[in-house]
Amino acid sequence: MAGSVFGNIFKVTTWGESHGPALGAVVDGCPAGLPIDEEYIQKFLDRRKPGQSEFSTKRNEADKVNILSGVFEGKTTGTPISLVIYNNSQISKDYSNIAECYRPGHADYTFDQKYGFRDYRGGGRSSGRETAGRVAAGAIAVKLLSEFGVEFTTYVESVADISIDYSRFDKSEISKNMLYMPDKTAAEEAAEYLKNLSADKDSSGATVKCVISGVPSGLGDPVFDKLDARLASAIMSIGAVKSFEVGNGKLASKLKGSENNDEFYSENGEVRKRTNNSGGILGGISDGSDIILTAAFKPTPSIYKAQNTVNSKNENISLEIKGRHDPIIAPRAVVVVETMAAIVLADALIMNCGSRVDNLKKIYDR
């Protein structure tokens, strides 16, 4: 039942419920000497903040991060970094009507089955708010990776059937529209679709893509901690994610070997690939090209339409969910996907240092 610790060396523990006094994370195993401050981390938390757009909830969550340990004179000390985000006074009564009932698509029923009872306020630990701790911790991983030239480009690739058109791909557009799509036209079309859906008391699924450049080759630890296996674990652990793909993903099941293989070639003394169908990972180890991930998010399960369900007394009931809920999960989850991927890569980076005797000797040479 312990499942809130992630990572082998760069080890993240998250804690906190939607309506408790605070949420947070502890990062153990971050190397000493990394410059970091609350301002840096805050930028990531701001990206998952609700109330940013007309498609996200109107609750006022300041989500201000506090560093309580592990940083001294602006640098990490190598000791655990404790990050806390205090919850503003949440009014719990919005959720009182769900205390006794099992919302379709939610974890109410399974938490009761597992633990015997649950903190029902706002979803408790199964709320999307839980990801605040992940984002704060993952921001430190992004910072660590940035020291090695690693960069992330993460965005919403599709909303229902509306996909971005890569011929219109514009990275700068991602932070400009409320759906974090790198294609203004697609973003406008999707916005219109969501508006109508909201009016219909419904919600939509979407996909998020994460492209990571500058990753050194050699990261990932076969056979069970292959880089793609670790990334899959990290991304699938985000609430509402129903599929994970790397590179060509599911499409690879439809291709021929001659179509899917990436040819190597040598140029200026470096080994490169003509295509990147593998998504930057071969045999579970990074190959130096871009790492490409896709996650599919289910539609928000909290919809305003009346739904049939049961309560904890096992009675059939009709439920109308109140409160404020986004009609789409993916835009706010973009930064969650990015930071979870960063945690995996930071961990793999540190793990890789011990993989060769000559590497160890570089450090211990006296």
Place this chain on the structure above:
Amino acid sequence: MAGSVFGNIFKVTTWGESHGPALGAVVDGCPAGLPIDEEYIQKFLDRRKPGQSEFSTKRNEADKVNILSGVFEGKTTGTPISLVIYNNSQISKDYSNIAECYRPGHADYTFDQKYGFRDYRGGGRSSGRETAGRVAAGAIAVKLLSEFGVEFTTYVESVADISIDYSRFDKSEISKNMLYMPDKTAAEEAAEYLKNLSADKDSSGATVKCVISGVPSGLGDPVFDKLDARLASAIMSIGAVKSFEVGNGKLASKLKGSENNDEFYSENGEVRKRTNNSGGILGGISDGSDIILTAAFKPTPSIYKAQNTVNSKNENISLEIKGRHDPIIAPRAVVVVETMAAIVLADALIMNCGSRVDNLKKIYDR
């Protein structure tokens, strides 16, 4: 760089290279008192054996499992179970032409990048043969789960664009055709497709589906060891898997909340769901309905067509791969998907026993 241990309590360590003297696994944390013998395990290994069909390699791999510890008088003792599969005299010269070159779609290049050198014979540790240890270990997990009524149905769902038709679904058909498809017509069509592909020195991708019934509700450990996250990690760690889906999977990204939510209802005092779009997992915890997973396998990267690539001296070369290679990976991987899923579930089952104080008291009540 340590990545060959999987699981929190039901802990599996695998070892072995394609052309070394043996491969194997150690299962630590299997409860005592489980009846098990070599014959039971052997049936699972036989399902991944090559030479079963015209689409799998003709190498003669007996893959006979030996139990070296942890079983006494036909039952597990609670101590580690060591499983060994000796390699028959493999003739390495088939692979001598690849010692120096980086095969497209293979891990040759990344292993060299990570470890500085590699056992190039037959792919070494990155060979599909590595999964023999997983299957042997996972067979014990299947046995443990069977004591609780858990059952697996695993099969090839599609080969390239040829999908099974669920109106023709016939479970008994799975073991009858060489592609492990539960639809005779689709299997025949796919066989024809692969035959032509082989003639063309090419290979094909495919998908594998695993449906698990009888899983108790309450398994899975949020937030990082959610059941779907653990399953994703297990399945994505299998060589050639490029996507992982649970329930509706990627399709969920295209649906509305009102379409994707599964309504609960009460019948005969039990909570049930009208649909199972979630694939048996809600909030990362099993809900008692069937668990449904889909894995996409890329086409076999070893194709007989000439391919451009580089060698370890960084020279551009043309490569024609020799030896015997399946034109499709998925059929032999069906049992690998099944046993890896079983390892995750066995681990989650044992983990779950401590999730409630009242559960613990059932055992310690004196």
Place this chain on the structure above:
Amino acid sequence: MAGSVFGNIFKVTTWGESHGPALGAVVDGCPAGLPIDEEYIQKFLDRRKPGQSEFSTKRNEADKVNILSGVFEGKTTGTPISLVIYNNSQISKDYSNIAECYRPGHADYTFDQKYGFRDYRGGGRSSGRETAGRVAAGAIAVKLLSEFGVEFTTYVESVADISIDYSRFDKSEISKNMLYMPDKTAAEEAAEYLKNLSADKDSSGATVKCVISGVPSGLGDPVFDKLDARLASAIMSIGAVKSFEVGNGKLASKLKGSENNDEFYSENGEVRKRTNNSGGILGGISDGSDIILTAAFKPTPSIYKAQNTVNSKNENISLEIKGRHDPIIAPRAVVVVETMAAIVLADALIMNCGSRVDNLKKIYDR
């Protein structure tokens, strides 16, 4: 470098430096349904509070614990429990003279060697204050164990050469004298000794004994997670502990087999032992009799006497340590030994639930 997470399932992460804004712990894997509140935990923290006696430091540390997550309506929910203890405004200038120098017997030098720099204020992470998080977390373990009838008796057994006389053993005396000794006469003698030592600007070592009754047989996981190995790890991780013994401990090296073996006998249908030289553990597994541990604490390294040492510029210097430091560590560490032992036992208790298939079936029987 990640070393702040302890336990397999009942998993404790601690964080915090002596002079940072706060210290704390996260307990992951505590079963749901355990009644717990801040008041219960506070009693344990109060036992390690300084300023309790004339032999402990006069700094005013309120050490008030706050539960930030994982407890709802007075009971644990099975999700991570976050515990925070805010530091009162610590005036750092007391320690400014040690920023640049390596105190004998302290971790200043080794932290610099490992991490390149350190939070020098009050010892930072290597301060005894670090144990506050352990005690808060461990109090929850004690509570869990108390549900199964487990009880702890922990005390100072000796101060330098002054040992308690077991013919005068009085459990109620432990909390009455300032040295936590269960023998009033020995406590008075030791107090007198320490008074003279303080006048001489020196400090003293001591031993702490922990006797644990009511532990069910069967706890501990051979061969590496034997109960005594886990307890050794837990106790030796407490600052200043230099030896760990179980049962007869080092004395066993001087005995004959016929003296050291504990004979079993049967009485009223129960298996018992005539003696308990083994300290309640056989083959790394609890045998149902009292578990008996002894830890030796070195003398407080911070003494007021002038000492020769070096500074971070590698210059030989003479150092006089300022500030307030206990002349003895052990009395305040009594509760740390107790709570660390409890964390190990709670973890082993939960781990043990999966050791037999029949145990698992008790829970899953449907």
Place this chain on the structure above:
Amino acid sequence: MAGSVFGNIFKVTTWGESHGPALGAVVDGCPAGLPIDEEYIQKFLDRRKPGQSEFSTKRNEADKVNILSGVFEGKTTGTPISLVIYNNSQISKDYSNIAECYRPGHADYTFDQKYGFRDYRGGGRSSGRETAGRVAAGAIAVKLLSEFGVEFTTYVESVADISIDYSRFDKSEISKNMLYMPDKTAAEEAAEYLKNLSADKDSSGATVKCVISGVPSGLGDPVFDKLDARLASAIMSIGAVKSFEVGNGKLASKLKGSENNDEFYSENGEVRKRTNNSGGILGGISDGSDIILTAAFKPTPSIYKAQNTVNSKNENISLEIKGRHDPIIAPRAVVVVETMAAIVLADALIMNCGSRVDNLKKIYDR
């Protein structure tokens, strides 16, 4: 119940029972490029072989190690190293009289309590033979450490009350006498003592000391994976060990701070210590001086004297143990202590590489 995996990155899994077909270990996480062969490992196994002296058992255990994976062309490949030691045809009937009874000082009773039944042949998993796997795995750790100049001196320091005299210390003597004592006179005296004890059907306790030179400063991961905590865990996990000490050990509890502190001084630009009471570890991190450990072994519990005990039917019985048993455990355990310490240090060495951003950059600098 999973307790047979040890280490964070340099991860050792052992398996095997006294009278099963084989015992062994898997070493995962050993860096690639380390020269190793069976001959090197065999030397360590030979040091724990019985039948070496008149005080060890006469069973014929060849203990020949086989490397089944992870080594290619004489060097480690970075993949798991599987080590197997086949048991020669053990005749089990010697042990048949103990199948039903609980030997005093043995784990028979506790294994039955934990697992419900046990492999009673020769002690099964709780036999001293279990350490063969540890020694084989640990030999690889010693080899890795030797590349960095680390050296071990391990010996029996005392047998009952007969201690070595350090004025007569002679390292070369260790391998010359059958008790592995570095003092010929003490060894002779102890041999005489044991001879008389054997005649009296009794056994003796002893202590083992391990001194490790050349360990780089900076190893160990506070607060729970402090180097001494990890070493304690490793050494206490060896059967029959009842106490663990580092440096002055228990003696520190009797000393004053002014006596126990080690003064630093600077010489030729290096920081040194005038004494080494701390045993080479400060704040849980190696300080560059010798690491000094002491383990106390209880007397062999299998004695030929008649003992009162109970059987598994709960009946009081008298037991006379047959078979061949050493009257002292420590000499054969010398190499076990050494190799377990090596596993801890190898793991800490690799862990330390990620502790500083500048260290990571040394490897990733492009």
